[in-house]
Amino acid sequence: MSISLAQLVKGARLRLELTQGELGRLAGTSLENVTAIENARNRQPSPEVIAGLSRALDLPVEDIYAAIAGTLNRLPWDRVGDLDLKDAELELMFRQVDGLLDGDARERVKSFIRFTLDEERRKLRRQREEKKRQLSG
Numbered sequence: 291m292s293i294s295l296a297q298l299v300k301g302a303r304l305r306l307e308l309t310q311g312e313l314g315r316l317a318g319t320s321l322e323n324v325t326a327i328e329n330a331r332n333r334q335p336s337p338e339v340i341a342g343l344s345r346a347l348d349l350p351v352e353d354i355y356a357a358i359a360g361t362l363n364r365l366p367w368d369r370v371g372d373l374d375l376k377d378a379e380l381e382l383m384f385r386q387v388d389g390l391l392d393g394d395a396r397e398r399v400k401s402f403i404r405f406t407l408d409e410e411r412r413k414l415r416r417q418r419e420e421k422k423r424q425l426s427g
Contacts, residue, residue: 295333295354296330298365299324299354307412310325310328317342317345319335
């Protein structure tokens with residue numbers, strides 16, 4: 291089953307703990323437009339909004355377009371291949387999780403990986419926000 295634009299945007303927003311208004315400001319669009327996208331009333335946002343959503347939600351723009359086209363089959367944060375790890379050995383271990391573990395154990399490991407990556411993204415977002423404050427202050 292493909293993942294819709296509404297599911298992608300809402301899921302990514304909730305993972306980053308953003309309100310719809312915050313996402314609108316970060317993406318350069320309105321709260322109403324974010325609401326329309328998440329409720330599948332706006333299924334074809336403008337390229338500018340797509341670029342803003344990509345930046346604000348830390349999503350590859352290709353995934354947003356795939357969701358619009360109905361060809362996105364996995365959430366970006368569920369893809370082991372998208373991990374940005376410096377340690378090749380760790381990356382290899384994470385890639386093998388699906389093949390080595392079954393059921394509940396696999397889901398626990400994946401949850402831990404997601405949590406770790408989310409924490410790193412939050413840390414980077416806080417650093418970017420701090421840098422913006424320093425530049426504007």
